[in-house]
Amino acid sequence: ETGVTQSPTHLIKTRGQQVTLRCSSQSGHNTVSWYQQALGQGPQFIFQYYREEENGRGNFPPRFSGLQFPNYSSELNVNALELDDSALYLCASSPEGGGYGYTFGSGTRLTVV
């Protein structure tokens, strides 16, 4: 079975630009969550998608938006990038909501300059 794959692995953007990060969930998983991890910190929950619907959102502004597709892959979009958006973005998938633990991807390292 394949794990969670994220693309790209690294990205450099300029303040004010927009970025799209992609995630393919593990086979059989219909729940995808996104996390932001700043250097030296634990991951922070951005939002979760379950069967293409948003199913919970953390304390992030509306310029962070997402999408889940019928094949359960997902995108994270961030508009009007700020320097503080520089972080590791992690995607995690789970079967039916997460009560079984999550499988994480290797992350996308975003640097905003």
Added chain:
Amino acid sequence: SQQGEEDPQALSIQEGENATMNCSYKTSINNLQWYRQNSGRGLVHLILIRSNEREKHSGRLRVTLDTSKKSSSLLITASRAADTASYFCATAQGGSEKLVFGKGTKLTVNP
């Protein structure tokens, strides 16, 4: 905001020794999970303990949960150099089972 707090923040031991990490949290939970992260990359799920369980084992890992004290501990027995990593506890909350992480414990196992 971070809810879980791991203790200690950093731990350095010799190969073969046991490593114990503690985690405290603040609100009611569905379950508590421990993850390992190597060099700032993806997290690896280690073990999940449900709120009605008190202890769980998986290989060299032993996890305890005390919901009355809102705390958990992770014990790694007979540690190896390959166990060197950051370890995070995460509490699963709410209907979405979103994970709330602590800041982690950085474990170094010296050969």
